[in-house]
Amino acid sequence: MSEENEEAAEGADGPPQGGQSRTGTQSIERVVNMLRVVASRGRNGMRIGEVAATSGLPQSTCFRMLARLELEGLVDRDARTRKYYLGPLLHELGLLARPRYRLSEMCDAALHRLAETTQDTLYLSERSGLEAVCTNRALGDYPIKALPLDIGIRRPLGVGAGGLAMLCAMPASEAESIIQANGHRYEKYASFSADFLREVVAQGRQQGYSFLDSVVTPGTAAIGVAFPPDNPVAAISVAAISGRLTAERREEIAREVQRQVRLICADMTAHALLPPEAGGS
Numbered sequence: 001m002s003e004e005n006e007e008a009a010e011g012a013d014g015p016p017q018g019g020q021s022r023t024g025t026q027s028i029e030r031v032v033n034m035l036r037v038v039a040s041r042g043r044n045g046m047r048i049g050e051v052a053a054t055s056g057l058p059q060s061t062c063f064r065m066l067a068r069l070e071l072e073g074l075v076d077r078d079a080r081t082r083k084y085y086l087g088p089l090l091h092e093l094g095l096l097a098r099p100r101y102r103l104s105e106m107c108d109a110a111l112h113r114l115a116e117t118t119q120d121t122l123y124l125s126e127r128s129g130l131e132a133v134c135t136n137r138a139l140g141d142y143p144i145k146a147l148p149l150d151i152g153i154r155r156p157l158g159v160g161a162g163g164l165a166m167l168c169a170m171p172a173s174e175a176e177s178i179i180q181a182n183g184h185r186y187e188k189y190a191s192f193s194a195d196f197l198r199e200v201v202a203q204g205r206q207q208g209y210s211f212l213d214s215v216v217t218p219g220t221a222a223i224g225v226a227f228p229p230d231n232p233v234a235a236i237s238v239a240a241i242s243g244r245l246t247a248e249r250r251e252e253i254a255r256e257v258q259r260q261v262r263l264i265c266a267d268m269t270a271h272a273l274l275p276p277e278a279g280g281s
Contacts, residue, residue, distance in 0.1 A: 033126030042150035045083030104136040108258040111138040118241040125162030132163035146239035156182040162235035168204030169232040
């Protein structure tokens with residue numbers, strides 16, 4: 001069956017609203033989802049079997065899509081390891097994306113202050129639809145570190161303390177809709193279910209920060225604080241070996257992260273009030 005016929009068959013369960021074909025839209029969605037899958041391993045790359053398992057698509061379909069994306073420069077395949085990576089065209093297009101402020105740059109000083117204070121590993125995660133993307137990090141000096149998460153890694157919201165913190169800060173209805181949409185993905189990225197996630201979201205709402213211990217990476221714990229509080233678009237998280245994040249120390253670190261987040265929010269507000277070009281590039 002050709003890829004076009006496969007797409008038509010996948011859309012045969014029910015016609016789209018208005019009676020218009022969604023084949024073209026579905027193709028775009030599948031390409032974007034494929035790029036997200038490849039990006040989910042960051043700089044580690046993915047073999048075709050991993051791509052198929054994560055995407056849920058047949059391996060033959062994944063192979064054809066990736067071959068075309070490689071021709072277009074959207075993915076790159078290492079001939080030796082047979083792993084796929086994000087391609088050069090994405091980098092080139094990304095150079096043209098100029099937001100009014102770059103959150104990763106704005107948070108850099110705060111991350112390094114927190115890394116110096118805690119001696120642990122700090123991450124900045126930004127929301128991207130149903131996912132959280134690591135966009136910056138800072139490493140503390142404690143000799144035993146949590147496994148570093150590469151910048152650019154994206155995971156479903158709720159996998160990791162940063163994404164979990166964003167769910168905790170959202171309206172309950174919005175958080176629930178995201179958990180339902182991502183429900184089938186959680187066990188692929190971590191050792192928990194959607195029901196477990198609902199429990200830790202409720203706990204996070206009560207305590208004012210998120211906390212996970214050994215459910216994503218065994219032996220590693222993390223706390224997270226999302227911001228801005230009225231519309232969470234990002235979160236700062238602190239990761240350490242589990243023994244370092246005792247209940248008392250968690251509260252202490254959470255207060256310091258919350259203090260830095262308030263400073264970042266004030267900076268975000270100041271930048272938002274500037275004319276589009278006033279802050280330079």
